Amino acid sequence: MRPVIPYVTAALLFGLGVYGVLRRRNAVLVLMAVELMLNSVNLILVTADTTAKAMLPHGGQVFALFVIVLAAAEIGVGLAIVLQLYRMRASVAVDEVPLAERPTDDPAQVPAGVAADAARGER
Amino acid sequence: MTGVDVLLLALGVVAVGAGVLVVSTRHLVRAGLYLVVCLGALAGMFLVLTAELVTWVQVLIYVGAVVVxxxxxVMLxxxxxxxSDDLxxxxxxxALIGGGVGLGLAALLVDAYRWTTVELPEAGTAERIGEQVFGAWVLPFELLSVLLLAALVGAIVLSRPDIGRRPPESHPPTDSVDGERRAAR
Known part of the structure; x- marks a missing residue:
């Protein structure tokens, strides 16, 4: 087995994930790109498990399992945040999130069209 | 090039190709379906790399749960x-940063490993991985269970806007949008 093949695959997937996180506007697509990055890390860990001789056997695969669990926790909380953002702003575009103003769900501060749209969506 | 190398190469090409489509497609739903292809190809690579348990956990959790x-x-x-054009x-x-990171890491790893070969170790079956998880890695395992619980509680609190909200102010809803929104709750 030539370890350079899975290593290069993982590196390219990580680069694709970075590109997707920086390029995409839709928050769900950003989360998908994050999943690509986490999976490339898993591939690195599993491949390292075959190439590196460690004191404890199968450490890389155990860590890959841990990363999968972490990714499941991350996707749960991340999607909760995305859905809450959609409920508040009726949009999941990450470059329209106002970072300067205080987060609020007071509808008086949301632009009228967005608030009416959100109210229609909640019905 | 042995059969293992050919399999890894083919699955790697599928994974990278599907990854390119995930980050470049203009259909939201198709991005999720290409993600299934990418994660499935990665699961195949794990299987070729003798990580049996990781493969099935990947199929169950990623392809089964995360993509769903x-x-x-996407639907909600x-x-x-x-x-859609505004994705x-x-x-x-x-492109510069992503390409730089990907190609830089690839160059680093190619330089580190060249065209060397290694012997595949014994397969990581559930028995062997379980011995390791519950022998050497018990503390991280338990910490992860606490972290999963915290993430669960966090997701519930985040998605329930009525938890932790201050009591409503005295002023009644004035404009029509406000009233409509309150009625919708």
């Missing part, structure tokens, strides 16, 4: 069905 959650999120945010930011910086 993502597709639910009422994404457009057809192709991307104009981004030469993104």
């Amino acid at each position: 959650l993502l597709l639910f999120a 945010t009422r994404a457009p069905i057809g192709a 991307d930011r104009p981004g030469w910086p993104a």
